[in-house]
Amino acid sequence: AIIGADGANSAVARQEVRGADRMPYVFAYHEIVRSPQSGQADFDGTRCDVYYQGRLSPDFYAWIFPHGETTSVGVCSANKGFSLRNAVGDLREATGLDASQTIRREGAPIPLRPLQRWDNGREVVLAGDAAGVVAPASGEGIYYAMAGGRFAADAVDALLETGDVRALATARKRFMKAHGRVFWILGIMQRFWYANDRRRERFVxxxxxxxVQHLTWQAYMHKQLVRAKPLAHVRIFLKDLAHLVGLARVSQPSGKP
Incomplete structure (x- = not known):
């Protein structure tokens, strides 16, 4: 049996799993730069910055993520006509990081949603980016790749023990049972709130x-929807409704990161 965990451009998936060649992607590009001292160029090495601005990404977000001596400055978009490299250059210039040494440049596709099928019904099952397990809206994939890998390993173990090829399908079934609702909600959130700058400002x-911060953090840490604190859910619902109908006031985007 084979576990295909060879990334978003998985050759195993394309060759063996029906529908894998129609995987939708966003494209990520970042530049690793030498981190300036905190306080220089408005840089804080203890803070991750995320930018929801159409000029930096028309449908996702841009970021500045410090990693000690180096910092990742990047952007994602599914718009093939959008220049990711120019957007990163604009972000670096606006934040003063254009003066920092560029160590390397990297780009990669990121899958937008889990594939409808992860196995070929015989001896192959997918895991990680090859299976499309990257969370919408956030782009988080490491935890979900590890979880999907565990489910894929369990499925292969069951196949080898029983000889029943239907065991391979349990990898996706178990993953979607555990995380499918979160992916569905994040997908709706991304499609609606990331649609334009006005909605992005309301989202921010x-x-x-x-x-929102408390419940989001709990959901992020435990990788499941938080059902505690019903009054908090009611307050969030009312505030979201106010934004949806335009009753809540938000500042207009300044055009500067």
């Missing part, structure tokens, strides 16, 4: 809310 305003 929502994220300033302490209830």
């Amino acid at each position: 305003s929502i994220c300033r809310d302490p209830d």
